[in-house]
Amino acid sequence: MKKKPVIGVLALQGCVDRHRPHIEAAGGEFRAVKTAADFDAVDAFILPGGESTTMLKLIDVFGLWEPLVRNFAKKPVWGICAGSILMADKVYVDAAKTLAQKSFGLLPITIVRNGYGRQLDSHTAEVDGFEVSFIRAPVFEAVANDVNVRAVHGGKPAWVAKGPYMASAFHPELTMNYPSPMHRAFVEMAKAA
Ligand code: GLN
Numbered sequence: 001m002k003k004k005p006v007i008g009v010l011a012l013q014g015c016v017d018r019h020r021p022h023i024e025a026a027g028g029e030f031r032a033v034k035t036a037a038d039f040d041a042v043d044a045f046i047l048p049g050g051e052s053t054t055m056l057k058l059i060d061v062f063g064l065w066e067p068l069v070r071n072f073a074k075k076p077v078w079g080i081c082a083g084s085i086l087m088a089d090k091v092y093v094d095a096a097k098t099l100a101q102k103s104f105g106l107l108p109i110t111i112v113r114n115g116y117g118r119q120l121d122s123h124t125a126e127v128d129g130f131e132v133s134f135i136r137a138p139v140f141e142a143v144a145n146d147v148n149v150r151a152v153h154g155g156k157p158a159w160v161a162k163g164p165y166m167a168s169a170f171h172p173e174l175t176m177n178y179p180s181p182m183h184r185a186f187v188e189m190a191k192a193a
Helices: 018-027 036-040 051-062 067-071 081-085 181-192
Strands: 006-012 027-034 044-045 077-082 087-091 107-112 125-129 131-135 137-141 148-153 156-161 167-168
Touching: 006 018, 006 181, 018 027, 018 181, 036 067, 044 081, 044 181, 051 067, 051 081, 067 107, 077 081, 081 087, 081 107, 081 167, 107 156, 107 167, 125 148, 137 156, 167 181
Parallel strands: 006 027, 006 044, 044 077, 077 167, 087 107
Antiparallel strands: 107 137, 125 131, 148 156, 156 167
16 A cells, blocks of 8 residues: 555656645645656656547657556556547547547447537536536547446446446536546556556
């Protein structure tokens, strides 16, 4: 049991710093990470919201795919929105479900990018009594039977977990109530790992 796990937030692109107060309030240490050496030095990862295609490009350009795979194999990971897209084992780029997008395949879930609609369909909602944001959010279209569905939104799973991996379609870090129930749950997972 780790007293104060170091939570590395992948800092290539997207919403990184807003996680700091939530992680600290939940009893963890925040660290923005972007190199293989950074990855090796943290206890768990948050893959933040942002733009999954941009993150994939940067992971490729900086040669980070292999170091991430190696670290994800032994540490808890929480993907938020774009981050959840990187974690899914099946990703459709849009509602037409034509092309698949590359991903780390950590969770047996099928995701449709921008499945709730485009920018104008972005909205806030209450999940677990906490206000969260759906921003060009993915829809978790299907989840395997052994995936634990922790919250549902619009009839679809929106917060899921399996073993050391967790994903949310929404951003819980944008409000100023610290910590969010999801950060609390994730820091507890990192402590127990
Ligand atoms: N639509 C974005 C993507 O496909 C995700 C949006 C977000 O992370 N808020 O990567």
